[in-house]
Amino acid sequence: MTEQPHVSRLACPDHRVATILLAGGKGTRLHDLTVAESKPAVPFAGRNRIVDFAMANVIRSGLDRLVVATQFAPATLHHHLPACWGRHFAGGAMVLRDGRDRYLGTADAVRHNWQQIEDWQVDHVLVVAADHIYDMDYGALIAAHRASGAAVTVAVDVVPLAQASGFGVMHADANGRILSFLEKPAIPPAIPGEPDRAMVSMGIYVFDAGWLKDALFGRGIEALDFGHEVIPAAVAQDVAMAYRLPAGRSGRPYWRDVGTLEALRQSHMDFAAAQPARLPRISPTSEWYLARGSVMMPGAVVPPSARLTCTIVAPGTRIPQGLVVGEDPDEDARWFRCEGRTVLVTQAMLDRREAMRVPAILSAGSGAALHPRDVA
Known part of the structure; x- marks a missing residue:
């Protein structure tokens, strides 16, 4: 409802x-x-x-x-x-x-x-x-x-x-x-x-x-x-x-x-900072604001072990344990959509990341060098 x-x-x-x-x-x-x-x-x-x-x-x-x-x-x-x-x-x-x-x-x-x-x-x-x-x-x-x-x-x-x-x-x-x-x-x-x-x-x-x-x-x-x-x-x-x-x-x-990802995330931050006099006359309806300037959209799941900075977590996205986003621009750009300081993470992006990491891990087990970020 x-x-x-x-x-x-x-x-x-x-x-x-x-x-x-x-x-x-x-x-x-x-x-x-x-x-x-x-x-x-x-x-x-x-x-x-x-x-x-x-x-x-x-x-x-x-x-x-x-x-x-x-x-x-x-x-x-x-x-x-x-x-x-x-x-x-x-x-x-x-x-x-x-x-x-x-x-x-x-x-x-x-x-x-x-x-x-x-x-x-x-x-x-x-x-x-x-x-x-x-x-x-x-x-x-x-x-x-x-x-x-x-x-x-x-x-x-x-x-x-x-x-x-x-x-x-x-x-x-x-x-x-x-x-x-x-x-x-x-x-x-x-x-x-x-x-x-x-x-x-x-x-x-x-x-x-x-x-x-x-x-x-x-x-x-x-x-x-x-x-x-x-x-x-x-x-x-x-x-x-x-x-x-x-x-x-x-x-x-x-x-x-809010025509860009950066503007959308920043508006969320403005809304969160407007307590108790919120900007418009609507109220938040669930836990959506995360520390480090990040936003969790409906249906998203973020475990306590994850560390997200300036991140928008798209609806229905399940963040894996220990994931770090928003601290390494090159690593973020490898898997996610980046705009200014904002990183968008979707379930499809995480699925792609997982699918590409598994072969890398298997290859490492055969003697190939394994980059630390491939086991993050």
């Missing part, structure tokens, strides 16, 4: 907003963890999943009209979301839509689900990604959007300028009006007055429903993606505003795109 994350509703239901949760990401940079699972379905802090962060934010923001647009490997999400979160939508609706072989981009996913938005007769549409780790009150974002009079408001975070090239970067004036939007620029613009930092899109948008309908259906060129087409169009029309992520319960803003 799926355990229920802790979440508290902080706002009265806002029936004038439809939320579209984009949950179809393949997450190829998470490698073995997303071969058969979508990125939003990857486990986090025990039996929670990455998608639960966005879901907790939706619930506590009082939003109860939700379309979940899935695509790659949707089965887990189609089971997990109703089981874990369905009871929170008793007064509204949570609609899951399988978009395999249909959605051609983020904006196209919303286009395919537009009839549901029309049926709800809402004034605004909130679009959020399901694969980020963050704590946010969408209600405050929506209120700021309404007060601004803009057609589009983009939620933004601030990152060091040296890291900004991996994001969509905003350049805004002192009032928050977006002057330019650059998707992963080689030379990102700095924030005025903050030369070492840049303002980047969080992939969270609030639209006036009428403007978005026109953007999706009323143009000569069919928009497929928000970052590449829809948001630049809003900026060109001078109707886009930026909303800077405020501090959360931890006392500081927190948002992380």
Whole structure:
């Protein structure tokens, strides 16, 4: 049975907003963890999943009209979301839509689900990604959007300028009006007055429903993606505003795109360090944090004799007695997947290691030299 994350509703239901949760990401940079699972379905802090962060934010923001647009490997999400979160939508609706072989981009996913938005007769549409780790009150974002009079408001975070090239970067004036939007620029613009930092899109948008309908259906060129087409169009029309992520319960803003193994492990470490004021309003559901900065995913078994440093142990992996990981980069790279300081260990990798070690041990018994690491 799926355990229920802790979440508290902080706002009265806002029936004038439809939320579209984009949950179809393949997450190829998470490698073995997303071969058969979508990125939003990857486990986090025990039996929670990455998608639960966005879901907790939706619930506590009082939003109860939700379309979940899935695509790659949707089965887990189609089971997990109703089981874990369905009871929170008793007064509204949570609609899951399988978009395999249909959605051609983020904006196209919303286009395919537009009839549901029309049926709800809402004034605004909130679009959020399901694969980020963050704590946010969408209600405050929506209120700021309404007060601004803009057609589009983009939620933004601030990152060091040296890291900004991996994001969509905003350049805004002192009032928050977006002057330019650059998707992963080689030379990102700095924030005025903050030369070492840049303002980047969080992939969270609030639209006036009428403007978005026109953007999706009323143009000569069919928009497929928000970052590449829809948001630049809003900026060109001078109707886009930026909303800077405020501090959360931890006392500081927190948002992380866990698109890499290193980012995923580090987010676990941040989550563990946030006691007792956790970053989002979900709680760990099993023993998942190991010493030395390592993470054990559901179904994994790690004996006390093993020594793992900066390691992600994939679901269902059984670590052998005495295994040492994270101390010898050359040895780690021989058997496991390494990224920065992070080492991913899966059962398939361990099986391959065992299969290759046995012939080496047998050969050593016949007189060949045996490397100490072959008997580890």
